[in-house]
Amino acid sequence: MRWQTLPSGVPASTEWSHSGIALDREGNLFWAHPGGGAVLVRRALDGGVEQIEVPLLEIHGISYDPRRGGALWLADPGFKPRPPDYDVEAREGRGGRLDLRTREFTALSRPSHPAYAKDPWRPTSIAVDGPAVFVADGYGASLVHLYGDRGHERTIDGSESGLPFACPHGLVITETDRGRELVVADRGNRRLVTFGLDGTYHGTFTHPGLRSPTCLAVRERELIVTDLDGALTAVDLETGALRHIIPFPAAGKRDGWPNARRGGTLSRPDLVEGTLNSPHGVAAGPDGSIYLTEYVIGGREVRLTP
Template identity: 30%
Template sequence: MNDKKTPRRQFTKQLALGSLLVPTILYAQNKSGSGAVIVGDGEHTYECLHDWGLDSLPAQHQYGWTSNGVALDSMGQLYVSHHGAPGSIFVFDQAGRFVRELASQHRVKEEAAGHGIDIRTEDDGEFLYLSPDHASMAFTKMTLGGEIVWQKGKSDLEKDSGLKLSRYRPTNSSFRPDGGYYLGDGYGSSYVFEYDKHDSFVRAMGGLGNQDGKFNTPHGQWLDDRDGTPKLVVADRANQRLQWFAMDGTHLKSVGGFVKPADIDVQGDWLIVADIGASVTVLNKDNEIVAKLGHDDEWEKRVMDRKQNLRGKRPEWVAGLFVHPHDACFDRDGNIFVSEYVAGGRVTKLRKV
């Protein structure tokens, strides 16, 4: 669904493709005749539906400063965390209709502080793991209905780890196959904290640095089990790379080639990276970049130029191109939902063609 109140320029011709180091289709013209822009090519071809669900938001509901995270429950409902009002999460059904708002406790005065959001099915139901983007707030586990199960703030992490955290601003969480989980203090200490299935502290990984095993803004993480061996993969944003770790915390490898990798999801053989550098990047099982969806090199230069402030200039956005992807997740049908760090928020559904 599109925001009918705001005009946007339409890009009507295919951008010329330059010399590429990887087999990447940056942008494709409309092939379906539906009026929607088609991005990608071959197995990675999608209809690009910007502002999905936006028209269904009730009055006084807005993404505000940004839309941050996306996650799907077992019914296919989409949960979007944001910095707007009210609450800090909007929930939509599969058709893009607004269902409810949640997590009003994650607010600073009049502004929500929703950031990282992930959902896991456990023995006694489905649960949200939330990382509010504010130093005064705590990682939170809550039911899909909004009941808080536990919270872990700065003092809890310091007590558990024995570390003194001069900075603390949580960004994202992820899950282990044994029932444990990780909590990432991405905007704060640059540690990723591991807990077991009994909520007992295991280890603190990383800390600030650019060496292998260290992080500079570990913004998001996920479980990568594409080769049958589960590993933790971390979006080490300011170091412009992904890092993989064994389940015992041992560093395995680092892969560069990103602008500002923000978060990760995995389905089948594919790993996707929401990159603030104007792309949703697709990696194969060998962790080679095979596609950059909604991306163009010249457009990337524009959106990464802070002086132009394109994140706040919706009339200048181009259909079929991303501004600042902040999170992305697959649904069960292989479609991809993307949230962006832009003023007023934007959720895009990439419908697999």
């Protein structure tokens, strides 16, 4: 695939980007401002970049919902390292819907689950199918929550698979001969777990080529998976065959990964075209293109075209 590094929209930022990415039906591209608090939009018509302010600390998960004029579902885990020393700013996590017509953000209620008597809510990803809204709490209690018309309705902890979730980081809705399903990138357990939209467990996929599955997108009959250790992976939704679109880098992780430690100071590493450092968010376009972000100081947004 042809590699294109996209202009960042925030040149030379020293903020540590932890962004998702999404594409709407018109080809407009959405990702997070590295400093948090805003969504960046690259307009399909002229390539210009605009900024939408949102009341969130870190825009981690981004998914597009075409209903009612278009919206973004945003997941904010509630913490962000800040330069110059990258000490963490923290507050309560949030998830919700940004209406793209009115620019109004509507937050979901915190899940009514006993885990949050002691654990913070730290949403990482949201997937939507009609009135069903699934929220992954990857960085808090390692749970996936289902919201419906009555608010929070059900919690999935992964135990039906024989193993509780360990950082259910990314979510996506797929459609196969089995019908519509929810796929969870269970990063800490190095696996993909599939559920019916009612929360019923359907199956687990593991493979030596999955080291740290992070975020998910659907491209035709393939599940596209970013692997935080440095690979971009495709899994055939019917056969389960796995291939690496971009393989893991040959070099091991440097001191300070995903950044670089120079003289005791964290800084942006030297990023090489064609090699991934720490791929994070992912989206797929109707032409087969893949868009991804990297978890690194300053961020990096890449488009891969067939």
